[in-house]
Amino acid sequence: AQSVTQLGSHVSVSEGALVLLRCNYSSSVPPYLFWYVQYPNQGLQLLLKYTTGATLVKGINGFEAEFKKSETSFHLTKPSAHMSDAAEYFCAVRSSGGYQKVTFGTGTKLQVIP
Amino acid sequence: KAGVTQTPRYLIKTRGQQVTLSCSPISGHRSVSWYQQTPGQGLQFLFEYFSETQRNKGNFPGRFSGRQFSNSRSEMNVSTLELGDSALYLCASSPGQGTADTQYFGPGTRLTVL
Numbered sequence: 001a002q003s004v005t006q007l008g009s010h011v012s013v014s015e016g017a018l019v020l021l022r023c024n025y026s027s028s029v030p031p032y033l034f035w036y037v038q039y040p041n042q043g044l045q046l047l048l049k050y051t052t053g054a055t056l057v058k059g060i061n062g063f064e065a066e067f068k069k070s071e072t073s074f075h076l077t078k079p080s081a082h083m084s085d086a087a088e089y090f091c092a093v094r095s096s097g098g099y100q101k102v103t104f105g106t107g108t109k110l111q112v113i114p
Numbered sequence: 115k116a117g118v119t120q121t122p123r124y125l126i127k128t129r130g131q132q133v134t135l136s137c138s139p140i141s142g143h144r145s146v147s148w149y150q151q152t153p154g155q156g157l158q159f160l161f162e163y164f165s166e167t168q169r170n171k172g173n174f175p176g177r178f179s180g181r182q183f184s185n186s187r188s189e190m191n192v193s194t195l196e197l198g199d200s201a202l203y204l205c206a207s208s209p210g211q212g213t214a215d216t217q218y219f220g221p222g223t224r225l226t227v228l
Contacts, residue, residue, distance in 0.1 A: 032213060032214045034216075036219075041221075042221055042222075043118070043204055043206075043219035043220050043221045043222050044204070044206075044217075044219040045219070046216050046217070046218075049214075049216060051214040090157065094213050094214075095213070096213055096214070100170075100213060101147075101159045101162060101170045101172065102147070102159065102217065103159070104149075104156060104157040104159075105156075106156045107156055107157075
């Protein structure tokens with residue numbers, strides 16, 4: 001079984017401040033982990049993903065995430081928030097092996113305050 | 115390459131009616147997944163198809179069905195619509211059957227049931 005928990009349904013940061021969105025996962029086998037962003041009235045767009053190898057993953061728009069197996073976490077960070085980062089962010093997990101479905105977290109809405 | 119397209123973008127139906135939504139994946143992609151997104155339940159997996167075969171199915175009633183054609187285009191059907199079926203329905207395509215593959219999302223079909 002697999003699951004993902006996103007802590008904080010709403011996060012507010014000031015423009016220029018650090019963005020930290022938290023994601024913890026559960027998977028009985030090595031997981032594949034994803035972060036997606038959704039802007040209003042649009043579909044989801046992949047920010048970054050972890051499959052194997054380097055645990056620090058860099059994505060688009062200056063975002064990165066670190067896979068920490070011991071903490072079962074995959075938190076998303078960005079050093080300096082821009083107004084354009086205001087959106088909803090989803091963490092997702094898919095167990096490796098077999099034909100497992102993708103399980104999404106409940107999402108975190110990021111507000112950027114000017 | 116053109117992205118994932120979904121038609122129609124908006125749909126209004128009344129209770130008891132049925133509806134068919136269409137998804138055209140990115141050219142060359144053979145896997146299509148469907149999700150239901152609502153404010154209360156978040157992103158819920160409906161089903162996944164690969165090469166015309168349903169590979170995974172979520173926990174939805176039998177009123178929800180889907181299929182995939184030989185050109186990888188997919189349709190989902192909801193019969194006997196209920197008010198609770200009002201949602202954004204998202205389609206995502208990926209190249210193959212690899213569980214590490216990135217899913218590319220369409221803009222969604224907004225279904226309103228009156």
